[in-house]
Amino acid sequence: MKKTGFLLTSFAALLTAASASAQDIPVKIGVLTDLSGVYADASGPGSVFAAELAVEDFTRQSPGLNVEVISADHQNKGDVASSIARRWLDDDVNAIVDIAASSTAFAVHELLRDSNALALFSSAASSGLTGEDCSPHSVHWTYDTWMLAHGTGRAVLEAGGDSWFFIAPDYTFGHTLVEQTSAVVQENGGEVLGSVSHPFPGQDFSSFILQAQASGAKVIGLANSGQDMINAVRQAREFGVTQGGQSIAAIMLNIHDVHSLGLEASQGLLFASVFDWNLNEGTREWSARFEEKMGTKPSMMQAGVYSAVLHYLKSVEATGTTDADTVVTNMKDTPTDDPLFGKGRIRADGRKIHDAYLFKVKEPSASEGPWDYFEVVSTIPADLAFRPIEDGGCPLAQ
Amino acid sequence: MSIMNETKSASFAVHDKQASLPRHHAVIFIGLLAAGLIAPFLLAPIFVMKVLCFALFACAFNLLLGFGGLLSFGHAAFFGSASYVSAHAAKVWGLTPELAILCGTLSALVLGVVIGALAIRRQGIYFAMVTLAFAQMVYFFSLQAGFTGGEDGIQAVPRGDLFGLLSLNSDLVLYFVVFAITAAGMLLIYRIIYSPFGQVLKAISMNEQRAVSLGYRVNRYKLTVFVLSATLAGLAGATKAIVFQLASLTDVHWSMSGEVVLMTLIGGVGTVFGPIVGAAVIVTMQNYLATFGAWVTIIQGVIFVFTVMLFREGIVGVISKALKKPF
Numbered sequence: 001m002k003k004t005g006f007l008l009t010s011f012a013a014l015l016t017a018a019s020a021s022a023q024d025i026p027v028k029i030g031v032l033t034d035l036s037g038v039y040a041d042a043s044g045p046g047s048v049f050a051a052e053l054a055v056e057d058f059t060r061q062s063p064g065l066n067v068e069v070i071s072a073d074h075q076n077k078g079d080v081a082s083s084i085a086r087r088w089l090d091d092d093v094n095a096i097v098d099i100a101a102s103s104t105a106f107a108v109h110e111l112l113r114d115s116n117a118l119a120l121f122s123s124a125a126s127s128g129l130t131g132e133d134c135s136p137h138s139v140h141w142t143y144d145t146w147m148l149a150h151g152t153g154r155a156v157l158e159a160g161g162d163s164w165f166f167i168a169p170d171y172t173f174g175h176t177l178v179e180q181t182s183a184v185v186q187e188n189g190g191e192v193l194g195s196v197s198h199p200f201p202g203q204d205f206s207s208f209i210l211q212a213q214a215s216g217a218k219v220i221g222l223a224n225s226g227q228d229m230i231n232a233v234r235q236a237r238e239f240g241v242t243q244g245g246q247s248i249a250a251i252m253l254n255i256h257d258v259h260s261l262g263l264e265a266s267q268g269l270l271f272a273s274v275f276d277w278n279l280n281e282g283t284r285e286w287s288a289r290f291e292e293k294m295g296t297k298p299s300m301m302q303a304g305v306y307s308a309v310l311h312y313l314k315s316v317e318a319t320g321t322t323d324a325d326t327v328v329t330n331m332k333d334t335p336t337d338d339p340l341f342g343k344g345r346i347r348a349d350g351r352k353i354h355d356a357y358l359f360k361v362k363e364p365s366a367s368e369g370p371w372d373y374f375e376v377v378s379t380i381p382a383d384l385a386f387r388p389i390e391d392g393g394c395p396l397a398q
Numbered sequence: 399m400s401i402m403n404e405t406k407s408a409s410f411a412v413h414d415k416q417a418s419l420p421r422h423h424a425v426i427f428i429g430l431l432a433a434g435l436i437a438p439f440l441l442a443p444i445f446v447m448k449v450l451c452f453a454l455f456a457c458a459f460n461l462l463l464g465f466g467g468l469l470s471f472g473h474a475a476f477f478g479s480a481s482y483v484s485a486h487a488a489k490v491w492g493l494t495p496e497l498a499i500l501c502g503t504l505s506a507l508v509l510g511v512v513i514g515a516l517a518i519r520r521q522g523i524y525f526a527m528v529t530l531a532f533a534q535m536v537y538f539f540s541l542q543a544g545f546t547g548g549e550d551g552i553q554a555v556p557r558g559d560l561f562g563l564l565s566l567n568s569d570l571v572l573y574f575v576v577f578a579i580t581a582a583g584m585l586l587i588y589r590i591i592y593s594p595f596g597q598v599l600k601a602i603s604m605n606e607q608r609a610v611s612l613g614y615r616v617n618r619y620k621l622t623v624f625v626l627s628a629t630l631a632g633l634a635g636a637t638k639a640i641v642f643q644l645a646s647l648t649d650v651h652w653s654m655s656g657e658v659v660l661m662t663l664i665g666g667v668g669t670v671f672g673p674i675v676g677a678a679v680i681v682t683m684q685n686y687l688a689t690f691g692a693w694v695t696i697i698q699g700v701i702f703v704f705t706v707m708l709f710r711e712g713i714v715g716v717i718s719k720a721l722k723k724p725f
Contacts (some may be wrong), residue, residue: 070492072688073688073694074688075694078642078644078648079448079638082444083442087685101549102549102643103549103551103646103647105646106551107646110643126550129549170542171541172547172548
């Protein structure tokens with residue numbers, strides 16, 4: 001009797017201690033993104049909402065943690081991002097999520113290297129984040145330039161597009177995409193007939209499209225994004241590129257781009273991505289919740305924010321701390337699983353890997369309504385979708 | 399043109415009568431010094447450092463617009479290129495921070511001589527357009543040149559050890575270095591304004607033809623003040639690169655040239671202390687309103703409209719008028 005009583009009390013004590021420690025952990029997540037500029041559609045307020053959804057879903061299952069989501073507009077300026085992040089670090093923010101644009105992403109990446117907070121990049125594209133300058137406190141979530149270049153490059157080659165001509169914006173993102181895609185094309189027996197750089201931002205693509213047509217390449221690779229790509233696709237259509245037997249591969253295409261282009265102009269475009277709202281039951285359900293509040297379907301970056309925050313919170317709960325090193329180790333040790341990206345894992349270099357897809361934009365007649373734009377052509381398994389860890393040169397991987 | 403005429407009538411109405419150093423300025427300087435010494439303990443040092451860098455930038459710009467009567471719309475070129483050179487010097491050449499800042503400042507000086515020599519041949523709107531054109535060239539150079547890292551910028555710039563001795567990794571230590579640099583820059587600007595050279599500048603900006611007829615070589619004066627302004631803007635940019643450990647396209651973009659005009663106008667063109675207030679207002683808005691998202695730019699715009707409509711002399715200009723003392 002005495003013994004049972006003792007056991008009961010100690011058990012009760014243990015229980016209260018456990019729940020107390022979980023209650024005591026305040027978790028602060030900062031969504032640092034572009035709320036007013038060019039990336040506001042694909043990331044922006046939608047990313048903030050995605051983070052809130054993740055917290056809502058997580059706390060419903062395990063109400064232990066006291067999670068707070070804050071957000072700020074980095075205005076795509078490195079110094080603004082850096083000073084906000086520093087202020088957040090002083091306010092005990094434990095994780096900074098999203099971070100559109102590469103100069104701001106690198107600023108946060110470097111700042112958090114020696115801090116006690118984690119950076120979860122879901123909007124930044126540069127594969128440099130998990131390359132030679134990788135950081136133990138950075139996890140690169142959704143996609144990167146290598147994945148886009150290889151996904152699109154290889155899949156289009158397999159479909160018979162073995163000669164390429166690139167139209168790229170004249171800045172680092174464009175040059176990197178052309179370089180990486182050309183490498184894939186050439187490695188796999190295709191040939192690159194030429195490439196042309198256009199000023200950024202570009203309005204008039206006529207001369208570049210004429211060059212691409214004259215090159216006789218089977219595939220015209222568009223290495224630009226956003227409004228530039230929309231302009232290029234629209235004008236390529238006016239010049240009758242597809243009617244002339246050439247196909248267009250968009251290396252970076254977002255659902256919002258197709259929404260503003262319309263299916264008439266964008267039908268038949270091939271591109272690689274990691275997410276579409278219409279992939280399966282899980283993505284459809286989540287996207288419906290997203291659309292209810294935001295009025296649009298989510299982009300892959302916004303889906304990435306949800307997935308990243310969810311996995312982060314799981315690790316905080318499992319380790320019972322917000323200490324950056326402990327949590328990131330747990331995040332890398334635990335396989336990821338969520339309704340949006342399915343099963344995946346985080347590698348030692350901070351790269352999160354999951355399946356990628358080759359999508360094709362539907363014909364207007366095949367579409368069942370607004371936002372029903374993409375069909376899956378093929379699935380790229382997670383291990384092939386991202387740059388092999390040994391090729392990145394990240395010191396953490398050795 | 400109209401802006402410049404406004405500023406002339408606004409600022410010089412105040413300044414005309416007093417050629418000697420106003421005594422109350424010493425009091426203000428001591429007040430600023432005290433505020434600067436206390437500030438890092440009350441606010442985030444990094445934030446105050448940013449205010450300081452932009453205050454120096456705005457003061458340098460004000461030297462040209464408020465006292466030289468020249469509206470440059472390309473000052474980001476000096477600010478930004480100096481920040482690139484300083485970041486590159488610290489990161490790749492491994493120079494100590496003071497040498498890196500010096501390199502950046504010198505590069506702005508050289509650029510100032512080149513751009514200034516060509517730009518001062520034109521007046522008014524044409525001058526502004528020429529400076530803007532050159533600034534755009536510098537922007538495209540920064541976008542394309544290999545060492546700038548394109549839109550990624552130069553990242554992870556080491557703060558290093560001052561004179562190879564004192565580590566600047568602590569925000570507080572760095573703060574006092576930045577504070578000393580800014581204070582020195584501002585005192586220099588103040589000295590220039592109240593020197594005989596400054597008086598001649600004032601004369602030129604009020605009536606160039608008369609200054610010529612009095613025998614002044616107007617172009618030399620204009621070039622000198624242009625180069626001085628460019629160099630000091632470069633000093634601000636070079637320091638900022640060390641503070642934030644990055645140099646990016648933001649600093650050379652034309653909107654940065656616009657921001658410095660905004661800071662100066664809000665604070666008060668042609669006042670000594672106005673640009674400091676203007677820089678503090680704008681930087682504070684960018685930092686503390688960041689949570690409001692798209693509203694930052696809208697609020698900035700509204701404030702700008704109100705300033706232009708209601709008090710064209712700027713915050714400090716209005717106070718100066720009310721107290722009938724030049725600030």
